[in-house]
Amino acid sequence: MKLTILGGGGFRVPLVYGALLGDRGEGRVTEVVLHDLDAGRLAAVTRVLAEQAAPVADAPAVTATTDLDDALRGADFVFSAIRVGGLQGRADDERVALAEGVLGQETVGAGGIAYGLRTVPVAVDIARRVARLAPDAWVINFTNPAGLVTEAMSRHLGDRVIGICDSPVGLGRRIARVLGANPKEAWIDYVGLNHLGWVRGLRVAGRDELPRLLADPDLLGSFEEGKLFGVDWLRSLGAIPNEYLHYYYFNREAVRSYQQAERTRGTFLRDQQAGFYEQVERSDGSALELWDRTRAEREATYMAENRETAGAGERDADDLSGGYEKVALALMRAIARDERTTLILNVRNRTTLSVLDSEAVIEVPCLVDANGAHPVAVDPLPGHATGLVCAVKAVEREVLAAAESGSRTTAAKAFALHPLVDSVNVARRLVEGYTAVHPGLAYLR
Structure with missing residues (x-):
């Protein structure tokens, strides 16, 4: 194959x-x-x-x-x-x-x-x-x-x-681990868009164990998301958000932390990876050992600004590994060999979430077999989550429309509609700023 x-x-x-x-x-x-x-x-x-x-x-x-x-x-x-x-x-x-x-x-x-x-x-x-x-x-x-x-x-x-994405996988694994459950035996009730989803339940042998986690402040504050979002906020939500929702729930703090950082994440990775490729090119030593060392540093600094803002400290050792490659392999196995499995994936909505049309790509548990990935039925999102999901999906649709039409006006609309952009004038300046530095946006007219 x-x-x-x-x-x-x-x-x-x-x-x-x-x-x-x-x-x-x-x-x-x-x-x-x-x-x-x-x-x-x-x-x-x-x-x-x-x-x-x-x-x-x-x-x-x-x-x-x-x-x-x-x-x-x-x-x-x-x-x-x-x-x-x-x-x-x-x-x-x-x-x-x-x-x-x-x-x-x-x-x-x-x-x-x-x-x-x-x-x-x-x-x-x-x-x-x-x-x-x-x-x-x-x-x-x-x-x-x-x-x-x-x-x-x-x-x-x-x-x-x-x-595919490794964020839901890592989140489900952490919740299961802190509850003393085997992640492979747990059903993760996760729903939303990519980098915009919530775990609303974790069922083991038919029993939802998430209420037990939410009721125990010590247990809830013992893992990454509890440290990142805070126990009180998670209990008020009644769910565990994907870590990327920290950018929405604590936006001012995240922006300030990024502004004050010596280097942004992109700049850090640019410099780090440039160094890796240069060293491999000029060295006869082990490229694999160099890659391992570079990867460990990369993983340890993931979302460092957000953890600093929340006072969450260093990442746990168990979280310093990837996961998307395991999702990819499991997905390929399921399709190629008809090894039926359940994975959290990004697929077309069909009728899964009634607030979105059938073609909208969402991130939910799917049953996978030789015929592909099939989203499972899920309960409706609560109002606060529905608002965010619908707003961000509307932005994605404007991005797709701008990419197809080449319209700068539509691109500006995409920026302006995003919940984290607070002014139409800012949106217009963003279009100007990005087209000035990105040759790949020259198609916008």
């Missing part, structure tokens, strides 16, 4: 390959094609993967190419993890937004809109190519903003594109 990884020179590709190395089942991936526009990054990642594969008999063969059509042709699965504009683009997203006093995070608020505006046209082109060159392939999208990009691609690929 052939897996094509778009963004194959990306720093986290070894996580995906590492998961593949542990899969010895029938119908496993035997061929991996890495595609990237940067040949130097491809060479560095290929070295890391070669070291990973060295002790593993019959490891999946790896090839690399800068030709997108060659990479897609004949693929059974396409894993998309591209970053349009690179990490310099992410740093610019943050800088332009913070200059206007609004959030520049890569998936939330102004930064997420800017990232979406330059990513959607590229993602749509990829979707069209997949439909033409590999019509039977399944696309697993990890490209951010994941829900928005998945919805853009679904207009050309239908249900054969499925978005």
